[in-house]
Amino acid sequence: MADTAARSAVDLLTEARDLTDHILDQWAQRLRGEVAGRDGEALAYALATPGKRVRAALLLASYRAVGGMSPAVAGVAAAVETVHTYSLVHDDLPCMDDDDLRRGRPTTHRRFDVPTATRAGYLLVPVAARVLAAAADALELPPAALGRMAVELFRAGGIEGMVGGQLLDLEAEGRTLALEDLIAVHRGKTGALIRAACTLGAIAAEAGPAEVAALTAYGEEVGLAFQIADDVLDATGTSEELGKTAGRDAQLAKSTYVSVMGVEAARAEAERLARRAVSHLESAGLSSGALGALAGYIVTRNS
Numbered sequence: 001m002a003d004t005a006a007r008s009a010v011d012l013l014t015e016a017r018d019l020t021d022h023i024l025d026q027w028a029q030r031l032r033g034e035v036a037g038r039d040g041e042a043l044a045y046a047l048a049t050p051g052k053r054v055r056a057a058l059l060l061a062s063y064r065a066v067g068g069m070s071p072a073v074a075g076v077a078a079a080v081e082t083v084h085t086y087s088l089v090h091d092d093l094p095c096m097d098d099d100d101l102r103r104g105r106p107t108t109h110r111r112f113d114v115p116t117a118t119r120a121g122y123l124l125v126p127v128a129a130r131v132l133a134a135a136a137d138a139l140e141l142p143p144a145a146l147g148r149m150a151v152e153l154f155r156a157g158g159i160e161g162m163v164g165g166q167l168l169d170l171e172a173e174g175r176t177l178a179l180e181d182l183i184a185v186h187r188g189k190t191g192a193l194i195r196a197a198c199t200l201g202a203i204a205a206e207a208g209p210a211e212v213a214a215l216t217a218y219g220e221e222v223g224l225a226f227q228i229a230d231d232v233l234d235a236t237g238t239s240e241e242l243g244k245t246a247g248r249d250a251q252l253a254k255s256t257y258v259s260v261m262g263v264e265a266a267r268a269e270a271e272r273l274a275r276r277a278v279s280h281l282e283s284a285g286l287s288s289g290a291l292g293a294l295a296g297y298i299v300t301r302n303s
Helices: 002-034 037-047 054-065 071-091 114-138 143-156 162-171 179-204 209-236 257-261 263-283 289-300
Strands: none
Touching: 002 037, 002 054, 002 071, 002 114, 002 289, 037 071, 037 114, 054 071, 054 179, 054 209, 054 289, 071 114, 071 143, 071 162, 071 179, 114 143, 143 179, 162 179, 179 209, 179 257, 209 257, 209 263, 209 289, 257 263, 263 289
16 A cells, blocks of 8 residues: 555656656756846756756646646746755855755856856746736636635745745754744745745646645645654664765754654654644545555655
């Protein structure tokens, strides 16, 4: 049963990666022509960064869980991944985590320079808006649906979500956080965009309020579980396995779920959150097949 679920998650991630990477590659080539010089090259380089596309897979699965059928929803997933890419470009900067590697290749500021990478990160935000608008047009969604999706995506990527969580994370370096404070950091920094991916999938399918709420609640739990699993991997994995520098949390003296709870307790908490995520779907009468498999993958992955 577990092996079958793992294969299901891997299949969905592969599909999401293929669909999303194709769209991001098209936008990369377009931006290389629209934006002159190093800025255009840096935008294309950042968008071409390989990844697991977990957020894209969650969006596709959420869309299908409430009856969505159009392949054009991949454009919405690409918009989410564009916002995620912006966050990674800035997260890697010397003033933040100062990382040299991202997904097995030089980070954008190492490939170019810090000012260019900083500009590329900011420029990816309006690019995400363009990608989202094009996807809504392809899906033939009404303007109100596009508006709701835009609010969800950019609120999750802004001060109320990812940016706010990153700010709290920076302020917490060198300090020991209580568990509730650590949860607040990561519900914003990591969880907000994962939650938004699930919500956007529901909105793109024009789901009802109860279905949107259930998928949002699922995304809230899975988003936190994802970060806990990341903390465990940072403490136990190698740079080769992770495709980025391992052990950075300890080097930066960051509070993590591992430092607060220990490895085994953190793993157990991630698994508990994954089960609770699925229970939200079941309570709303939604199929938990693909989404359940993804929740299981998120807390058991090794990279």
